Amino acid sequence: MHSERNHQEATVPTLYYRPGACALAPHILLHWVGVEHVAKRAERNDHELLAINPSGAVPAFRTADGHGLTQAAAIMQHIARRAGREDLLGADDPTAQDEVAVWLSFFTGDFHPSFWPYFAPRMYISGSVEEQYPAVKRAGIKLVQSGLAKIDAHLAGRETFVGGSKTVVDAYSVPMLRWAKNIDGVDFTAYANAARLYETIISDPGVVAAMKHQGIEP
Template identity: 40%
Template sequence: MKLFYMPGACSLAPHIVLEWIGKPFELDRVERGKTREPEFLAVNPVGKVPALIEEDGRVLTEAEAILLYLAEKFPDDHLGASPTLEAQYEMHKWMSYLTGDVHPAFYPYFLPQRYITDEHQYPAVREAAYKQIDACFQLLDHHMRDRTYMVEKRRTVLDPYLFVFCCWGKSLSKPFTDYPNLHRFLMQMADDAGVQRAMQAQRITL
């Protein structure tokens, strides 16, 4: 397997999962601003990381889909949901929330130029985006109260995904310690050996 990633992007989540699984894989770094270059578009026409190339040449894209795929492909690592309807619902509910609400909330904060051409309005765009991010973090912080992991009582592919957004949250104006349960989760994940290997490979730090 080969994972195309950008340091610190959401591709960090499947990278951590691959470290946890422990099977051989390669890394291919995509530089920021290069995802629309013809070389990478030949891999993923959408022009986004992550992209995962399987041994048979198939290309998998979209972080959520790759995470769930890896959980299904390597069931012995127990990174997916338990085989009950309720557990699978919880897995898909939170995966959908991270993908559909939390992740896109950061886009206008980090990239206001995608949404407005007047540079003088960038602070207003970021302020509006921050309010949405803060609402998401407050909900997640409440969910993580008295929890070590996002669902069940063990790590799953949800945890590296949440970890990525917690890392991004440290760049906000509000101290991340204001979300005490998320901050605890962030520090707990930072101590994990697989997380540390992935971050070292991507040359990123908290």
């Protein structure tokens, strides 16, 4: 059994998150591996978060032995390995391990950034040119649709991203598919395989617990 605390404690690993951000993925993983942990909501100026990640981005993670980690992919690999849960990284199958690496890289390196033009169009325009925001957002939506098409094709006939059981990739897919489902301009139901996986995984006890802790709905 594990427990989730809201206060800092030495040797208990701490995940810093903002509700609904990509830190939801390692938060789900902490529940899947069943390790005692603190999940702390941290705004950009939180001094504990800034001590690990001066940019204020989440996720950030304070490990059980006290060092700070950034980058969701690194944090998730650390959590799975430290818990002895190699099964969540492809077990001892080299092909599955490669596929986990490919999909984790795709999600963190390609798909996650494709949302930024939609969420923060001002990042892509110099000066304050608000009338251009809709065009930038449309460009972002196209990127999201392209990524979703790739995800959807891969998931045809599959219940998980890699092999026959869940891996860290499935955890990471939760915040990404949630974003895709909830933004205007994307018909998420058109991606039937992705929608099916999302509808199934949102009932997973670890997903339910992490979302509840963060105060968010699917």
